[in-house]
Amino acid sequence: VLSHRCAARVGLLVRRLAKLRGSGTALPGLVVERLDPRFLAAALADLPEGVVVITGTNGKTTTTKMVVELLRASGLKVFSNRSGSNFTRGIIAGMLGELDGRGRLNADIAVLELDEAHAIQFVREAPPRYSLLLNITRDQLDRFGEVDYTARLLEKVALATTTGVVLNRDDPLVRRIADTLPAAVERRYFGSGGSVKHLFPDDRHLYGTRPELSPEQDSPDHAADVILSGLSGKSATYSFGDEAQPAIELGMDGVHNALNGAAALSVVRMVLGDRAASDVLLAALGSVGPAFGRGESIDVDGSPLEIVLVKNPSGFRLALRSYADRDAATMIAINDRYADGRDTSWLWDVDFESLSDVEVVSGTRADDMALRLHYDNISVAHVEDSLPAALDTLLAIEGPKRIYCTYTAMMAIRGILASKFNLAGIQ
Amino acid sequence: MTTNSGGLPLRIVHLYPEQMNIYGDTGNVLTMVRRAQWHGYDPEVVVHHPGAPFPDDVDLIVGGGGQDSGQGLVAADLRALGDHIHDLANDGVAMLMVCGLYQLFGQFFETVTGERMDGIGIFDVATYGGPKRLVGNVRSQTQFGEIFGYENHSGLTMLGEGQRPFGEIEMGSGNNGRDRTEGAIYKNVYGTYLHGSVLPKNPRFADALLEAAALRRHGVFTRAPIDDQLAERARSRARQLGV
Numbered sequence: 026v027l028s029h030r031c032a033a034r035v036g037l038l039v040r041r042l043a044k045l046r047g048s049g050t051a052l053p054g055l056v057v058e059r060l061d062p063r064f065l066a067a068a069l070a071d072l073p074e075g076v077v078v079i080t081g082t083n084g085k086t087t088t089t090k091m092v093v094e095l096l097r098a099s100g101l102k103v104f105s106n107r108s109g110s111n112f113t114r115g116i117i118a119g120m121l122g123e124l125d126g127r128g129r130l131n132a133d134i135a136v137l138e139l140d141e142a143h144a145i146q147f148v149r150e151a152p153p154r155y156s157l158l159l160n161i162t163r164d165q166l167d168r169f170g171e172v173d174y175t176a177r178l179l180e181k182v183a184l185a186t187t188t189g190v191v192l193n194r195d196d197p198l199v200r201r202i203a204d205t206l207p208a209a210v211e212r213r214y215f216g217s218g219g220s221v222k223h224l225f226p227d228d229r230h231l232y233g234t235r236p237e238l239s240p241e242q243d244s245p246d247h248a249a250d251v252i253l254s255g256l257s258g259k260s261a262t263y264s265f266g267d268e269a270q271p272a273i274e275l276g277m278d279g280v281h282n283a284l285n286g287a288a289a290l291s292v293v294r295m296v297l298g299d300r301a302a303s304d305v306l307l308a309a310l311g312s313v314g315p316a317f318g319r320g321e322s323i324d325v326d327g328s329p330l331e332i333v334l335v336k337n338p339s340g341f342r343l344a345l346r347s348y349a350d351r352d353a354a355t356m357i358a359i360n361d362r363y364a365d366g367r368d369t370s371w372l373w374d375v376d377f378e379s380l381s382d383v384e385v386v387s388g389t390r391a392d393d394m395a396l397r398l399h400y401d402n403i404s405v406a407h408v409e410d411s412l413p414a415a416l417d418t419l420l421a422i423e424g425p426k427r428i429y430c431t432y433t434a435m436m437a438i439r440g441i442l443a444s445k446f447n448l449a450g451i452q
Numbered sequence: 453m454t455t456n457s458g459g460l461p462l463r464i465v466h467l468y469p470e471q472m473n474i475y476g477d478t479g480n481v482l483t484m485v486r487r488a489q490w491h492g493y494d495p496e497v498v499v500h501h502p503g504a505p506f507p508d509d510v511d512l513i514v515g516g517g518g519q520d521s522g523q524g525l526v527a528a529d530l531r532a533l534g535d536h537i538h539d540l541a542n543d544g545v546a547m548l549m550v551c552g553l554y555q556l557f558g559q560f561f562e563t564v565t566g567e568r569m570d571g572i573g574i575f576d577v578a579t580y581g582g583p584k585r586l587v588g589n590v591r592s593q594t595q596f597g598e599i600f601g602y603e604n605h606s607g608l609t610m611l612g613e614g615q616r617p618f619g620e621i622e623m624g625s626g627n628n629g630r631d632r633t634e635g636a637i638y639k640n641v642y643g644t645y646l647h648g649s650v651l652p653k654n655p656r657f658a659d660a661l662l663e664a665a666a667l668r669r670h671g672v673f674t675r676a677p678i679d680d681q682l683a684e685r686a687r688s689r690a691r692q693l694g695v
Contacts (some may be wrong), residue, residue, distance in 0.1 A: 079641060134571065162473055211690075351564075367602075368475075368647075369602075370479070370602060370649055372476070372479075373476035373478055373480075373482065374478060392682065392686040392688075395682050395685070396653065396682045396683055400652055402486075433667045
């Protein structure tokens with residue numbers, strides 16, 4: 026086993042060689058991890074403000090981006106993992122570029138998005154100071170088995186957290202985790218209130234059987250630190266404790282993203298304590314644009330092309346709801362690789378009736394998607410398995426366009442668009 | 453949703469939609485509703501929740517799979533309804549039970565630690581908690597031809613002597629991964645591990661359920677031509693999938 030510094034140097038060398046060969050980013054992380062299995066824990070342990078971990082089924086990438094921007098606006102030097110590199114070795118690979126001469130991470134704090142599947146291994150190696158638990162809904166059951174199992178994974182993340190845990194008050198499965206925490210760990214809540222409340226359907230609302238809760242039944246058990254109390258278009262109002270803040274204009278669509286904003290504000294307020302300046306945080310939140318493939322908009326010959334990642338029923342439902350009032354030529358691309366989920370049953374738990382018609386469906390399971398739409402009586406103009414051909418079909422249409430896509434389809438589509446348009450910001 | 457107010461009625465019961473719903477089971481209900489409409493019937497969906505009185509005049513019952521945590525509540529309610537469901541089954545009511553409810557329509561489910569949860573014994577099958585989940589694409593050969601779906605279960609289901617399986621496994625694990633059987637049949641009651649959802653991609657099976665329901669209720673099943681090209685495409689794609 027080499028010293029931390031040595032492992033870092035070897036890693037940097039491998040990284041340079043890998044770059045010359047044009048190969049991926051995981052290899053240097055793997056090499057470093059082999060040379061020094063405690064590399065990650067050691068690098069993170071040195072950070073003066075510790076580690077913030079963000080996990081949950083939906084919204085991890087967007088919320089991580091928000092937290093990073095809020096902390097940066099407050100003057101901290103932040104290390105964060107890039108989207109998709111949720112594995113420990115992906116995080117290490119990302120670190121190599123941010124090390125100082127002594128192999129130490131040149132940052133005040135790390136903000137890390139953790140996939141539920143890798144969260145346990147990570148928190149065992151590097152217990153976070155803070156964790157933010159967003160939500161638990163059905164996602165890729167072929168990977169995780171059952172929702173209850175996912176809840177136990179998040180609980181383990183919370184239990185490994187040393188200083189404070191921020192939880193979604195509106196999600197019963199997340200809220201319940203608070204009861205298991207030791208008394209010394211601070212817990213805070215974010216949530217929605219007022220007119221925003223009814224905008225969040227949970228999985229149970231899908232089955233059309235749950236009557237709307239009366240305000241008394243719905244009275245929260247816990248006061249929330251940050252509440253999303255109003256939303257009109259992109260104009261969001263947050264309350265800190267009981268204090269309503271001035272409305273801000275968000276940089277992205279969707280009620281779920283506005284709630285992600287409440288989550289980000291709450292965990293940043295916990296990290297900063299007395300140093301938190303409300304006006305700075307709100308201004309920073311307003312300037313955060315959509316993350317990679319999460320509703321980001323690309324200009325194609327003067328009209329917007331939106332790329333919307335959909336991974337599970339609740340995410341797809343929220344996305345359809347967010348965009349329902351802005352018409353666009355629609356493409357849906359469904360792959361069934363491991364990262365997408367092999368089982369496409371989840372498409373049957375999404376109600377597509379808000380779409381009037383669909384221009385093209387694509388991906389390895391295009392046929393399943395077309396069949397799904399058929400059963401909602403939605404017409405599909407083209408079924409085209411090949412993503413490049415499907416994109417050609419979509420791009421030939423004038424006016425606004427929107428693509429709903431699973432993870433590997435999103436990565437492929439971005440790649441194709443990058444080579445077609447050579448647009449800035451597209452990798 | 454379009455309705456055929458002039459069509460003959462069919463009453464579909466969705467069993468425990470809040471507890472047993474995690475594998476696209478609502479897709480099976482939607483498929484029954486749409487195909488009934490396309491054949492000219494006027495379907496109505498009634499949900500049954502634990503503790504509520506069971507609906508009357510039932511023509512078709514659809515139920516799915518759920519979390520372990522929801523199973524106890526559902527099992528207790530189901531056992532209270534056991535005699536009634538036996539009567540309906542013996543009277544020829546069509547039923548589709550997927551995954552968790554397939555198990556509870558059997559004799560019992562025994563966990564790895566030996567705890568036993570009794571079912572209602574429509575099928576002479578017994579399910580034992582297994583060491584690993586059986587997960588992946590499935591193709592089985594049945595009286596309705598090839599059936600395509602996806603399985604995800606840890607329970608291993610063993611058929612009693614004389615219990616008819618629903619299909620023979622051509623790809624995937626099925627009841628237990630050993631004897632190549634998949635699901636079970638009793639009269640017009642079908643139990644299966646396949647979701648996907650199973651009915652949209654297997655229209656012959658879907659129509660067989662509707663036919664059984666319509667024949668029992670109205671004495672005749674009038675079949676309208678349905679364009680199943682998209683289902684055929686999805687089936688040929690499924691034929692190429694690996695486990």
